[in-house]
Amino acid sequence: MPEVRSNVRCLALTSMGVKRVGMDGHPYRKPxxxxxxxxxxxxxxxxxNERVGKLAQPRHYERADEMANAIGELxxxxxxxWSHLDVAxxxxxxxxxxxxxxxxxxxxTRTTGLLEVDTLQQGxxxxxxxxxxxxxxxxxxxxxxxKGALPQIDWVALDRVDxxxxxxxxxxxxxxxxxxxxxxxxxxxxxxxx
Numbered sequence: 001m002p003e004v005r006s007n008v009r010c011l012a013l014t015s016m017g018v019k020r021v022g023m024d025g026h027p028y029r030k031p032x033x034x035x036x037x038x039x040x041x042x043x044x045x046x047x048x049n050e051r052v053g054k055l056a057q058p059r060h061y062e063r064a065d066e067m068a069n070a071i072g073e074l075x076x077x078x079x080x081x082w083s084h085l086d087v088a089x090x091x092x093x094x095x096x097x098x099x100x101x102x103x104x105x106x107x108x109t110r111t112t113g114l115l116e117v118d119t120l121q122q123g124x125x126x127x128x129x130x131x132x133x134x135x136x137x138x139x140x141x142x143x144x145x146x147k148g149a150l151p152q153i154d155w156v157a158l159d160r161v162d163x164x165x166x167x168x169x170x171x172x173x174x175x176x177x178x179x180x181x182x183x184x185x186x187x188x189x190x191x192x193x194x
Contacts, residue, residue: 038091039153042146045084049139052077056131074131081139082109088146102145109138 055074061067089099089106147155 034095035150035153038088038150039158041084041088041091042143042150043158045081045088045139046143048077048084049081049136049143052081052139053136056133056136058130078135078139082106082142085139085142085146092146092149097149099146099149102142102149105138105142105145109142110135 052074055070055077059070061070085102086106089102092099147153
């Protein structure tokens with residue numbers, strides 16, 4: 001069976017109706033674009049690393065299971081960040097783009113887990129987890145190095161489009177919701193008068 005590729009990635013419902021989002025709505029998401037995979041890998045690594053940064057903030061946990069879940073999420077996400085960065089690095093090197101600065105940083109960075117997680121027992125008050133921030137900082141620097149290897153990509157524009165897509169209101173326009181409520185109230189009043 002032949003592979004079918006659609007140029008529309010998804011449909012977004014807006015207050016004005018359905019809007020196509022995909023090849024026309026977002027640069028570097030075309031399946032045939034030679035840099036699409038590289039850009040996607042870097043952006044996924046950046047997004048995952050943002051979550052790592054939030055989880056790596058010192059935090060007090062009331063329950064031990066909350067702390068265990070956060071540490072478990074960190075231990076899963078952190079190596080995944082580097083996996084995506086390594087995929088992007090390999091694709092850039094394959095295209096003859098210099099990635100020596102990334103290679104130097106990568107050689108000095110531990111990526112098999114978050115560097116240090118200190119947990120302090122504080123009696124009945126809960127636990128505090130402190131994560132060594134150097135791993136997160138190294139991943140931020142690595143993302144920036146790989147983005148710098150592609151100066152032709154407008155990273156700010158990509159982020160802006162994603163922000164716009166993230167704020168698209170899904171569902172019917174507000175006036176439809178108000179009309180349905182008004183119709184329901186009118187129907188109830190009609191029944192009460194009958």
